Amino acid sequence: MHTQHAKKKTILVGQSGGPTAAINASLAGVYETAHACGAHTLGMRYGIEGFMRGGVVDLDERLADPLSVELLERTPSSYLGSCRYKLKPHTQDPEPYHILFERFEDFGIYAVLYIGGNDSMDTIAKLSAYGEEVGSDVRFIGIPKTIDNDLVLTDHTPGYGSAAKYIAASMSEIVRDSSVYDLKSATFVEIMGRDAGWLAGASCLAESSGVATPDLCLLPEVTLDTDAMLNVIAHVLEVKNTAVIAVSEGVRNASGELVCATTQDAADGTRLDAFGHVASLSGTGRFLASLTRNRLGCKTRAVELSTLQRCASHMASSTDLHEAHALGGAGVLSALDGMTGKMTALVRASDVPYLVETALVDVQEVANKERKVPRSFIRSDGMGVTPLFERYARPLISGEISPIMAGGVPRHIDPLGGGLA
Amino acid sequence: MHTQHAKKKTILVGQSGGPTAAINASLAGVYETAHACGAHTLGMRYGIEGFMRGGVVDLDERLADPLSVELLERTPSSYLGSCRYKLKPHTQDPEPYHILFERFEDFGIYAVLYIGGNDSMDTIAKLSAYGEEVGSDVRFIGIPKTIDNDLVLTDHTPGYGSAAKYIAASMSEIVRDSSVYDLKSATFVEIMGRDAGWLAGASCLAESSGVATPDLCLLPEVTLDTDAMLNVIAHVLEVKNTAVIAVSEGVRNASGELVCATTQDAADGTRLDAFGHVASLSGTGRFLASLTRNRLGCKTRAVELSTLQRCASHMASSTDLHEAHALGGAGVLSALDGMTGKMTALVRASDVPYLVETALVDVQEVANKERKVPRSFIRSDGMGVTPLFERYARPLISGEISPIMAGGVPRHIDPLGGGLA
Numbered sequence: 001m002h003t004q005h006a007k008k009k010t011i012l013v014g015q016s017g018g019p020t021a022a023i024n025a026s027l028a029g030v031y032e033t034a035h036a037c038g039a040h041t042l043g044m045r046y047g048i049e050g051f052m053r054g055g056v057v058d059l060d061e062r063l064a065d066p067l068s069v070e071l072l073e074r075t076p077s078s079y080l081g082s083c084r085y086k087l088k089p090h091t092q093d094p095e096p097y098h099i100l101f102e103r104f105e106d107f108g109i110y111a112v113l114y115i116g117g118n119d120s121m122d123t124i125a126k127l128s129a130y131g132e133e134v135g136s137d138v139r140f141i142g143i144p145k146t147i148d149n150d151l152v153l154t155d156h157t158p159g160y161g162s163a164a165k166y167i168a169a170s171m172s173e174i175v176r177d178s179s180v181y182d183l184k185s186a187t188f189v190e191i192m193g194r195d196a197g198w199l200a201g202a203s204c205l206a207e208s209s210g211v212a213t214p215d216l217c218l219l220p221e222v223t224l225d226t227d228a229m230l231n232v233i234a235h236v237l238e239v240k241n242t243a244v245i246a247v248s249e250g251v252r253n254a255s256g257e258l259v260c261a262t263t264q265d266a267a268d269g270t271r272l273d274a275f276g277h278v279a280s281l282s283g284t285g286r287f288l289a290s291l292t293r294n295r296l297g298c299k300t301r302a303v304e305l306s307t308l309q310r311c312a313s314h315m316a317s318s319t320d321l322h323e324a325h326a327l328g329g330a331g332v333l334s335a336l337d338g339m340t341g342k343m344t345a346l347v348r349a350s351d352v353p354y355l356v357e358t359a360l361v362d363v364q365e366v367a368n369k370e371r372k373v374p375r376s377f378i379r380s381d382g383m384g385v386t387p388l389f390e391r392y393a394r395p396l397i398s399g400e401i402s403p404i405m406a407g408g409v410p411r412h413i414d415p416l417g418g419g420l421a
Numbered sequence: 422m423h424t425q426h427a428k429k430k431t432i433l434v435g436q437s438g439g440p441t442a443a444i445n446a447s448l449a450g451v452y453e454t455a456h457a458c459g460a461h462t463l464g465m466r467y468g469i470e471g472f473m474r475g476g477v478v479d480l481d482e483r484l485a486d487p488l489s490v491e492l493l494e495r496t497p498s499s500y501l502g503s504c505r506y507k508l509k510p511h512t513q514d515p516e517p518y519h520i521l522f523e524r525f526e527d528f529g530i531y532a533v534l535y536i537g538g539n540d541s542m543d544t545i546a547k548l549s550a551y552g553e554e555v556g557s558d559v560r561f562i563g564i565p566k567t568i569d570n571d572l573v574l575t576d577h578t579p580g581y582g583s584a585a586k587y588i589a590a591s592m593s594e595i596v597r598d599s600s601v602y603d604l605k606s607a608t609f610v611e612i613m614g615r616d617a618g619w620l621a622g623a624s625c626l627a628e629s630s631g632v633a634t635p636d637l638c639l640l641p642e643v644t645l646d647t648d649a650m651l652n653v654i655a656h657v658l659e660v661k662n663t664a665v666i667a668v669s670e671g672v673r674n675a676s677g678e679l680v681c682a683t684t685q686d687a688a689d690g691t692r693l694d695a696f697g698h699v700a701s702l703s704g705t706g707r708f709l710a711s712l713t714r715n716r717l718g719c720k721t722r723a724v725e726l727s728t729l730q731r732c733a734s735h736m737a738s739s740t741d742l743h744e745a746h747a748l749g750g751a752g753v754l755s756a757l758d759g760m761t762g763k764m765t766a767l768v769r770a771s772d773v774p775y776l777v778e779t780a781l782v783d784v785q786e787v788a789n790k791e792r793k794v795p796r797s798f799i800r801s802d803g804m805g806v807t808p809l810f811e812r813y814a815r816p817l818i819s820g821e822i823s824p825i826m827a828g829g830v831p832r833h834i835d836p837l838g839g840g841l842a
Contacts, residue, residue, distance in 0.1 A: 019601045046603040055603075077597035084602070168830045169735055176498035176833060177732035180440045181505070182467040182476075207830060303727045311598035314590055314736065317829065397829035407629025408738065408818035409589045412597060415633070 009110040011332060013059070014044035014051065015145075016116035016123065017084065019077035020159030021166075021313040022324035023145045024413075026115045027080065028073045029328025030143070031059050037336055042107060045416070047083030048114075048123060052099050055081070056107070057416060068413055073321060074403055075412035076311035082116075087123050090130050097130050104138050111139035111335035115328065117146035117157070121343055122367040128341035129364075139335040142343035142363045143327050147310045149198035152369045153361040154345035158327060159310070161320030161396035164202030166312040167191060167305060168397055171206040171214060171246065174303060179242040185299040186233055186243045186292050189214065190285030192309055194250040197221050197373045199309070201385045202393055203246035215243045220250035221373050222382035224259060226288070230295050232383060237298060249284050260284040314410045318399035323356065330358040354395035430531040432753060434480070435465035435472065436566075437537035437544065438505065440498035441580030442587075442734040443745035444566045445834075447536045448501065449494045450749025451564070452480050458757055463528060466837070468504030469535075469544060473520050476502070477528065478837060489834055494742060495824055496833035497732035503537075508544050511551050518551050525559050532560035532756035536749065538567035538578070542764055543788040549762035550785075562752040563764035563784045566745070568731045570619035573790045574782040575766035579748060580731070582741030582817035585623035587733040588612060588726060589818055592627040592635060592667065595724060600663040606720040607654055607664040607713050610635065611706030613730055615671040618642050618794045620730070622806045623814055624667035636664045641671035642794050643803035645680060647709070651716050653804060658719060670705050681705040735831045739820035744777065751779040775816035 011034045015023055027043070034041045043062075045055025057080065063069050072079060090097045104112065114124050121142045128140035144151050149160035171189060178187040193199040197219025206213045215236045218224055229245075236243040251259050260283040285302035293300040327344040334342060342360040349355040377389040403410035432455045436444055448464070455462045464483075466476025478501065484490050493500060511518045525533065535545050542563045549561035565572050570581035592610060599608040614620040618640025627634045636657045639645055650666075657664040672680050681704040706723035714721040748765045755763060763781040770776040798810040824831035 019598050050603055075597065076594050077601050081603060082601045165829055170729060170733075172830055172833065173497050173732040173734060174728060176496065176836070177440050177728045179836070180498050180503045182471055182502060205828070205830065207828075207832070212833070212836070301728070303729065304725060305729075306724045307595060307598045307722070308591055308724065308726075308729070311594040312591075313594060394828060399829070400826060405821060407626070407815060408586055408820070409593055409626065409628060411629065412593065412633070415597070415600070 008038060008040040009336070010040045010042060010108050011111050011113060011335065012042045012044060012104070012107065012109045013113045014047050014115065015078035015080045015082050016047040016114060016120040017082060017146065018117070018310060019082065020145055020147050020310050021076045021162040021316045022158040022320050023115055024075050024079045025073045025321040025324035026143050026145060026158055026328035028069050029325035030113055030332055031063050032069065033329035033332040035060065037332065039110070039332070039336070043080045046081035047085060048087070048100060049083035049085035050081060051103065052096060071404060071411060071413035073325070074313055074316070074401065074410065076313035079413065079416065081416070084119070086119070087126050089126065100127070101131070101134070101136060101138070104136070109138055111141060113141050113143055113328070113331045113335065115143040115145050117144070117148065118151060118366070118368065118370065121151070121363050124343070125341065125364045125367040131340070139338065139340040141331040141335050141339065142366070143331045144343055144345065145324070147199060148193055148196055150196040150370045150372070151366055152371045153343070153366050155348040155356060156346060156396055158320060158324035160198060161317035162313070162315070163199055163309050164205065164393060165317040165397035166309050166315040167199060167202045168205040169315055170305060171203040172212045175206060175212040175214070175244050178244055178301070182241060183299060184237050184241055185301070186237070186245065186289070186296070188245045188247055188285035188289045188300065188302045190247055190249055190302065190304045192305070193220060193248045195220055195370060195372065197248050200246050200248035201373060201377065201389050202397070204385045205390060205394055205397060214246040216245040216383045217385055218245065218247040218251050218383060219373055219378060220248045220252065221378060223254050224251045225254070226291060229383065230292065233292060234296055237296070245288070247285055247288060251284060259287055314403045316401050317397045318401045319396055321401060326358055334360055351391055351395070429459060429461040430757070431461045431463060431529050432532050432534060432756065433463045433465060433525070433528065433530045434534045435468050435536065436499035436501045436503050437468040437535060437541040438503060438567065439538070439731060440503065441566055441568050441731050442497045442583035442737045443580040443741050444536055445496050445500045446494045446742040446745035447564050447566060447579060447749035449490050450746035451534055451753055452484050453490065454750035454753040456481065458753065460531070460753070460757070464501045467502035468506060469508070469521060470504035470506035471502060472524065473517060492825060492832060492834035494746070495734055495737070495822065495831060497734035500834065500837065502837070505540070507540070508547050510547065521548070522552070522555070522557060522559070525557070530559055532562060534562050534564055534749070534752045534756065536564040536566050538565070538569065539572060539787070539789065539791065542572070542784050545764070546762070546785045546788040552761070560756040560759065560761040562756050562760065563787070564748050564752045565764055565766065568620060569614055569617055571617040571791045571793070572787055573792045574764070574787050576769040576777060577767060577817055579741060579745035581619060582738035583733070583736070584620055584730050585626065585814060586738040586818035587730050587736040588620060588623045589626040590736055591726060592624040593633045596627060596633040596635070596665050599665055599722070603662060604720060605658050605662055606722070607658070607666065607710070607717070609666050609668055609706035609710045609721065609723045611668055611670055611723065611725045613726070614641060614669045616641055616791060616793065618669050621667050621669035622794060622798065622810050623818070625806045626811060626815055626818060635667040637666040637804045638806055639666065639668040639672050639804060640794055640799060641669045641673065642799060644675055645672045646675070647712060650804065651713065654713060655717055658717070666709070668705055668709060672705060680708055735824045737822050738818045739822045740817055742822060747779055755781055772812050772816065775819070
């Protein structure tokens with residue numbers, strides 16, 4: 001394949017970690033920029049794990065039709081497939097490094113772009129360090145992506161704005177739904193975010209008028225005191241019928257235990273992923289709903305936004321997709337400039353008007369770090385967010401895309417097809 | 422209040438039963454048509470239950486600004502508030518009838534329009550029969566509304582198309598999300614519908630190209646054989662990575678028990694409402710996911726569409742909202758024509774092109790009956806729907822509305838405010 005494009009530089013791009021509504025916009029940005037610069041783009045199937053097993057797709061062929069790129073940008077999840085593969089230090093396990101660099105050589109790869117979160121930046125950091133050590137010319141650039149918005153050294157991460165927009169819009173609808181009967185009720189809405197409350201906080205953007213936001217917002221940054229929570233709910237129910245509580249899946253009690261782990265089905269819902277993180281949390285909202293029903297005697301309901309919040313491309317933020325696209329493109333440009341071991345990032349120049357610029361940061365400084373919601377963004381009682389949070393987050397959910405509708409549903413790009421042989 | 426409008430006929434409109442994304446479009450249709458006909462419109466707060474306690478709002482005042490009506494049509498849930506009040510036969514409990522007809526008299530009510538489902542039509546049937554018996558002039562007209570699509574004598578019900586559109590669009594996104602890793606997994610998507618599978622079946626409209634639909638669709642009309650289900654899932658996972666299963670919350674096993682009632686938290690999740698129905702089902706998807714994980718050893722996930730599916734006005738079907746509006750308006754016209762004891766209904770004139778007309782049917786023939794998905798709409802193995810289902814349902818999810826966005830989220834009409842004193 002590389003002989004055919006011998007005079008073109010070849011960019012290899014992969015997607016890693018959890019799906020988002022914006023990760024394909026970054027892929028489109030990589031492809032379009034590489035194409036405009038006269039480079040050839042190959043995609044890894046299922047991240048570096050699939051690539052080691054031979055998974056490669058020619059994006060110049062797949063995305064030749066401009067309509068394909070439009071559909072790609074509106075398609076949730078990872079078009080190329082993803083992985084949660086943990087690359088060990090090469091001193092411990094050199095084999096994957098040998099395989100990967102041999103394949104880079106086989107395909108004549110000029111640069112590897114990896115779109116992902118914290119763990120993916122760890123992969124890029126390790127590969128670039130190893131490449132430098134063995135004198136490889138391959139450039140390694142990370143493109144940030146995570147709905148969790150927990151990467152350091154970037155104002156925010158692509159994927160967050162779209163998830164936040166969906167959460168805010170859904171919360172607005174849930175608040176309406178929950179207040180339909182003339183009786184006392186509490187509705188718990190469980191939102192993703194294992195250690196950082198950026199997503200749960202976004203529920204407070206539910207209405208621009210501020211009327212239909214949740215009454216409480218419980219973030220993992222604040223230890224959950226269930227008695228204090230019940231007191232606030234009881235107070236809310238004294239003055240109106242309905243209390244709506246946004247709760248992060250990752251809230252912990254005073255002993256540091258996940259609230260969801262105290263539920264009966266924790267053994268089912270909680271597992272560790274390849275990075276030693278809890279892979280799947282669930283049940284926090286149900287647990288708190290049950291507790292509240294028992295203690296306050298009101299009707300309760302638990303709603304889990306589940307995977308819907310990370311794949312709702314029909315509610316994507318155009319700001320988010322535009323930035324995702326730009327960061328993918330900036331990654332190509334920096335690689336063609338000869339950079340390596342970097343991550344493209346966003347620097348906010350101004351809140352109002354909202355202005356951002358792209359930047360390059362050292363990927364080693366990003367890997368394995370985590371950015372939480374700062375205390376100044378959290379209400380003093382720990383059960384809500386402040387106007388500073390809104391000032392930060394509101395621009396990120398602004399602007400709509402037009403889904404391409406067919407038969408009454410959004411049309412996505414045709415999938416690449418099943419797993420590797 | 423009635424003296425002020427002595428020369429105008431006064432229409433009293435109420436909303437009852439569960440919220441939908443289209444019930445406010447019917448309310449807008451009632452108001453706009455009454456207004457155009459020179460009638461005055463009052464709204465009941467929280468259905469007849471709230472009205473008996475004095476809950477009334479003047480819609481001529483509230484909806485005077487045309488922008489209010491536009492926002493109302495895009496607002497989910499019941500603007501007036503709702504109830505699940507069961508009116509007993511007047512021979513058993515005459516008191517509510519006395520209160521209601523006294524209030525109708527006080528407000529000079531010409532006609533009562535009640536927007537709701539099966540149980541609301543029972544209310545209209547009882548009130549119109551009683552009114553006839555006592556020689557009252559008040560007209561009673563039902564306006565159909567239910568996401569469940571289970572009313573007889575109408576081609577379909579307002580609210581269904583919008584819920585179905587959201588379910589189809591979300592399923593399309595969930596299918597993409599679930600197939601992101603190169604490993605075997607089964608995702609269960611739990612969908613509302615206690616006895617009829619219209620909503621679960623709508624998940625099969627997920628993509629117009631047919632690529633991303635669920636692999637199995639389990640409807641309450643078919644007894645669930647879990648062994649047969651596991652066989653089909655195992656077969657799907659032989660040929661591809663991911664199986665996605667749409668499952669109605671109301672599926673039952675061979676003993677006729679709800680599958681969700683066999684889960685541990687059934688005592689929490691299952692209660693009877695005022696009509697003796699199971700009020701809240703939940704856990705079917707989680708139960709089947711757990712069973713599948715244990716029996717097939719693959720990764721599983723359960724996603725519950727929960728109340729999101731009935732309140733997602735940002736994904737409303739314009740066909741649905743238009744019909745909801747028309748049926749509200751037709752109710753006013755028929756009342757002004759002197760009709761009583763009727764429900765407005767939809768008659769389909771043609772599938773392609775899709776054409777419907779409004780009609781009037783006897784509300785006594787609608788109350789307490791239920792329309793299930795016919796066998797010809799269900800695949801012979803009982804685990805999916807046929808092209809006949811799609812031919813029926815596809816037109817109902819077609820067409821989009823433009824949400825009125827502010828600050829990145831859909832703006833709704835200002836709420837009427839809290840419960841009754």
